[in-house]
Amino acid sequence: MNANNAGPIVSVANLCFSYGQLEALCEVTFAVEKGDYVGLVGPNGSGKTTLIKIILGLMSSGNGSVSLFGIDPLAFGDRHKLGYLPQKLTNFNPYFPATVREIVSLGLFSKKRFPKRILKGDAELIDEAMSLTGVIDIKDALIGELSGGQQQRVLVARAIVNKPELVILDEPTTALDPEARENFFQVLRELNLNKKVTIILVTHDMASIGKYASKLLYLDKKIIFYGSFENFCLSENMANYFGEFAQHLICHRHN
Amino acid sequence: MDIFAALQYSFIRRAFIVGSLVALVCSILGVLLVLRRLSLIGDGLAHVTFGSVAIGLLVKQQPSFVAIPVVVASSLGIMKLMQKARLYGDAAIGIVSSLGIAGGIIIASLSGGFNVDLFSFLFGNILSISSAEVVTSGILSVIVLSVVFLFYNEYFSTTFDEEFARISGINVRKINSLLVILTGITVVLTMKVVGIMLTSALLILPAVTALQIAKSFRNTMILSSVSGILSVITGIYSSFLLNLPTGATIVIVNFLFFITAFLSRRAMHISRH
Numbered sequence: 001m002n003a004n005n006a007g008p009i010v011s012v013a014n015l016c017f018s019y020g021q022l023e024a025l026c027e028v029t030f031a032v033e034k035g036d037y038v039g040l041v042g043p044n045g046s047g048k049t050t051l052i053k054i055i056l057g058l059m060s061s062g063n064g065s066v067s068l069f070g071i072d073p074l075a076f077g078d079r080h081k082l083g084y085l086p087q088k089l090t091n092f093n094p095y096f097p098a099t100v101r102e103i104v105s106l107g108l109f110s111k112k113r114f115p116k117r118i119l120k121g122d123a124e125l126i127d128e129a130m131s132l133t134g135v136i137d138i139k140d141a142l143i144g145e146l147s148g149g150q151q152q153r154v155l156v157a158r159a160i161v162n163k164p165e166l167v168i169l170d171e172p173t174t175a176l177d178p179e180a181r182e183n184f185f186q187v188l189r190e191l192n193l194n195k196k197v198t199i200i201l202v203t204h205d206m207a208s209i210g211k212y213a214s215k216l217l218y219l220d221k222k223i224i225f226y227g228s229f230e231n232f233c234l235s236e237n238m239a240n241y242f243g244e245f246a247q248h249l250i251c252h253r254h255n
Numbered sequence: 256m257d258i259f260a261a262l263q264y265s266f267i268r269r270a271f272i273v274g275s276l277v278a279l280v281c282s283i284l285g286v287l288l289v290l291r292r293l294s295l296i297g298d299g300l301a302h303v304t305f306g307s308v309a310i311g312l313l314v315k316q317q318p319s320f321v322a323i324p325v326v327v328a329s330s331l332g333i334m335k336l337m338q339k340a341r342l343y344g345d346a347a348i349g350i351v352s353s354l355g356i357a358g359g360i361i362i363a364s365l366s367g368g369f370n371v372d373l374f375s376f377l378f379g380n381i382l383s384i385s386s387a388e389v390v391t392s393g394i395l396s397v398i399v400l401s402v403v404f405l406f407y408n409e410y411f412s413t414t415f416d417e418e419f420a421r422i423s424g425i426n427v428r429k430i431n432s433l434l435v436i437l438t439g440i441t442v443v444l445t446m447k448v449v450g451i452m453l454t455s456a457l458l459i460l461p462a463v464t465a466l467q468i469a470k471s472f473r474n475t476m477i478l479s480s481v482s483g484i485l486s487v488i489t490g491i492y493s494s495f496l497l498n499l500p501t502g503a504t505i506v507i508v509n510f511l512f513f514i515t516a517f518l519s520r521r522a523m524h525i526s527r528h
Contacts, residue, residue: 056422079424086418093290096415097465098472106412110423116408142470158419 007070008033009166009198010055015064017050024050026222028064032200032215034165037192039209039229040202042219048202049087051219052170055200056084069165080111083164085155087171087202094144100154101139104129107161129161133187149180156184160191167191170202181205185212210251258492267495269389270381274487274505276396277448278457280441282483283403285462286475287434290414292344296333296435297455299348300442303329303355305451307443308376309362318376319391322443329355330439334432379450379502381491392444399437406430411472448487449502457483460509467516482512 008031015028025047032038042048053059054066057073068076104126109116130136133153143151152172159167169188173181189212191197203209209216210229218225218232224241225232232238233251261267281297288294307325311318329351336347363373375383384392403410409430412420421427438458445454461483462475469475490505497504 058418058421077424079422082422084419084422086416092416093292095466096290096472097469097475098411098415099470102411102472103415106408106415106419106423109408109412109425112408115405118408140470 008067009036009069010200011065011067011070012051012055013065015051015054015061015066017047017054017059017062017064023221025054025062028219028223030217030223030226032166032198034198035192035196037188037199037212037214038201038217039206039213039215040200040217040219041204041206041209042224046220048219049170052168052200052202056082056168080162081165082110083107083159083162083167083197085152085159085167085169085172087174096143098143099140100130100135100143100146100157101126103143103154104135104157104161107158110162125161125163129157132160132190133157134183149176152176152180153184153187156187160197163195164197166198166200168200168202171204172201173203173205173208181208188212261492261495266382266384267491269384269386270491270501271488273384273389273392274381274448274491275484276392277441277444278461278483278487279480280396280399281445281457282461282465282479283400283476284434284438284441285458285460285483286465286479287403287410287414288438288458289462289466293348294459295345295348295455296330296438297442297445297458299333299352299355300326300330300439301446301451301454302352302359304442304446304454305373305377306355306357306359306362308373308446308451309359309366312373313362313366319388319443319446322446323440326443327436327439330435331432334435338428376446377451378500379446379448379453381448381501382495384447388447392447395440395444399441402433402437406433410434415472449505453502453506456506456509457487460506460513461486464509464513464516467513467520482509482516486512 010032012031013029015025016023017025028047028051040048040051050059054061055068055073057068057076060074066073069078069081105118105122107129108118108122108125127136130139133156135150135153135157138146138150143154146154156172159169173184176184185208188199188201192199201209201213213229215227216225216229216232217223225235225238262271288296303326304322307322308318310325311321314321333344333347333351336342336350337344340347409420409425412423412425413427413430417427441458442454445457449457461479464482465475465478469478486509487505490508491501493499493508494501494504
């Protein structure tokens with residue numbers, strides 16, 4: 001099914017989800033508009049990854065409704081509009097014999113019809129994504145030979161090579177040192193500001209979120225806060241929820 | 256006798272043709288299976304082939320014709336066990352594998368035993384391959400190679416990162432089912448070349464040889480194919496010259512290629528540091 005360009009990019013209404021008896025999400029409602037840069041934060045086990053997987057169509061939405069570009073994510077066909085960077089690669093094999101260039105090219109297959117082939121014109125897109133993420137100098141290196149930070153940048157290049165309208169990143173900076181993390185956030189900011197890419201970033205790094213994201217979504221199975229970082233810092237409810245000291249710490253680091 | 260003199264014998268020519276085709280198919284599928292940690296699926300399905308051959312001999316039908324549907328169904332059974340019974344691949348393969356062997360032994364025992372026939376399937380006899388078998392192997396090999404070629408990038412994507420492949424719109428379940436079906440067909444094809452006991456060697460050894468020295472995914476596929484075909488040709492020729500069992504000689508040559516690739520990589524690593 002093709003996407004509807006009007007309306008929010010992501011819309012979630014009254015979403016509840018459980019793993020058996022274990023509740024993961026409860027009455028979650030929010031919308032992400034085109035051009036938003038949403039920082040999705042919350043403690044471990046707060047349902048962040050579950051929410052992301054439902055939005056991506058990897059899991060059924062259970063109770064409630066979810067739409068991606070106006071369509072049920074399970075029926076969403078315009079996969080090239082999506083870019084995704086997972087928290088970690090499932091079953092990652094460090095000896096996998098693929099070059100950086102080959103890995104980045106994987107991001108192009110979502111808009112290709114059968115038989116999916118890399119064509120001459122695709123080389124420019126691959127080079128552009130590798131340049132933007134700073135991995136073009138190691139394009140012929142094997143993925144397993146790279147450091148954690150370099151591998152992460154390769155996966156970002158794979159996520160953006162298709163020029164997606166929405167990029168979802170699940171805790172992408174955990175393996176990065178402070179300098180690499182800063183570079184990484186700069187890349188995302190450039191995508192958001194210059195290429196108008198909508199971003200949903202799952203992270204524990206509250207300071208960076210405050211610095212770069214336009215909205216903060218604090219999740220703890222239900223939505224605790226959704227709005228701008230400034231409103232978060234001024235909110236008395238949040239001061240009561242986190243304690244004034246914690247709120248001050250988060251906002252102080254932001255400023 | 257040099258290789259050209261050996262080629263004057265039609266049974267050697269047939270062995271080279273079928274051996275090369277089967278080696279090519281095994282080498283390519285082997286890369287995908289090894290990287291998905293499903294290396295032993297060949298072994299498991301070979302055991303099912305043993306059971307199927309026993310059924311074929313019992314009902315006096317061509318064993319390959321009985322084996323293909325049974326092995327393909329078993330390969331899908333392995334997939335279902337992994338998905339529905341929440342088992343890792345090795346456990347699912349172990350279940351299907353032991354069922355195949357157990358079934359074969361019971362059938363052989365009930366029928367009073369067909370020792371000589373079963374023996375030739377266990378250890379293979381590529382030099383006794385018929386023209387009809389050459390044609391069948393050729394057709395099946397072309398089908399398997401065509402499917403892998405057409406879905407090459409789907410296989411690359413799902414082998415590297417299944418979740419991302421699903422988000423890219425690739426039907427991962429269909430692609431994986433197709434892979435195990437192709438593996439089932441290939442295992443039956445391999446039976447005549449190296450025998451049921453050594454089938455997994457043709458799937459695993461060329462792939463792991465290539466993985467020692469490959470510089471890209473594409474390069475791995477090419478190196479694995481070259482290694483597989485060369486080892487089969489060298490193995491057939493050596494066994495003919497030295498009067499050794501052909502299937503076992505092919506496996507030993509494959510292993511020598513692996514050791515050479517492994518030592519080359521170690522030598523390159525040492526010279527770099």
